[in-house]
Amino acid sequence: xxxxxYPNFVSDFNKEYSKQKIALQLVELRLETGLSQxxxxxxxxLLQNKISAIEKGKTNPRLSTIIEMAAKNGYKVELKFxx
Numbered sequence: 001x002x003x004x005x006y007p008n009f010v011s012d013f014n015k016e017y018s019k020q021k022i023a024l025q026l027v028e029l030r031l032e033t034g035l036s037q038x039x040x041x042x043x044x045x046l047l048q049n050k051i052s053a054i055e056k057g058k059t060n061p062r063l064s065t066i067i068e069m070a071a072k073n074g075y076k077v078e079l080k081f082x083x
Contacts, residue, residue: 016057022066023057029073030055044069 006012030040030051037055041048046065053059067077 019060020057022061023055026061026066026069027055029069029075033073044072 030037033040035043037051038048041051044051050059054061054065063077070077
């Protein structure tokens, strides 16, 4: 029934799940630094409202932005596709 009511449900759900999972990882990355959103944004040369939107999963940050944020905190980014 869900497929007839909402044929793109699985695809849309998977996209949103992935976006929220990335957002959570970026929140954890910032919290690990002990910095506020404002200070973290400053250190990453982004606006605080951009950090807030990224952390809430309300925007789609560029992969280059994610890689840069990770690198500045001593991490690398690994992309993994799963089913």
